[in-house]
Amino acid sequence: MNQSLRNEKSLKEAILINGDTDAYCELSIAYLDHPYQEEFLLYAMIMANKYDYPQAYFDVFDCFVLAYWFDISKIDEQSASLAIEYLIKAYERGHQQAKDIVEKYSINNNENCKQQIERIFK
Known part of the structure; x- marks a missing residue:
């Protein structure tokens, strides 16, 4: 089991x-x-938006696509965006993992985001 040295409440406050x-x-x-892994999205967004933490930006991406792991084609355009x-x-x-994905799949802001997500995960 993945247990932290600090309790969850104190971790959230520190974040x-x-x-x-x-x-x-x-x-x-x-x-x-x-049991509710999607709750992590909130803390990833705070660390990204408020503290400009590179790993958190990647984690936001990861949280969105993991929500559709069962069928990535079901992701809506707004979530994909x-x-x-x-x-x-x-x-x-x-962020190195983001760099690998962006460069390998030629990800950009000018193309249909849903199609780009599907290209990454096909």
Whole structure:
């Protein structure tokens, strides 16, 4: 089981109040076993938007596409657009995994986002 050294509440507070990247990493690991993994999206968005944390931008992308892991073709255009937006932001901030995906699949803001998501995961 993926248990953190700190309790979930203190991790969330450290993220919300201080943008604590160590707490964020601990929380991301804790959420691997969490029954409601999609709750992690909130903390990823806060760390990305408020604290400009590259890993969080990638995690937002990941959360959106994981919600459709059963059939990526079911992702709606608005969700796909948000996912691509955060993937590109992660790439622009030097996130290596985002860089690999963006460059391999020629991801950009000018193409249909749903088609780009489907291309990545086909």
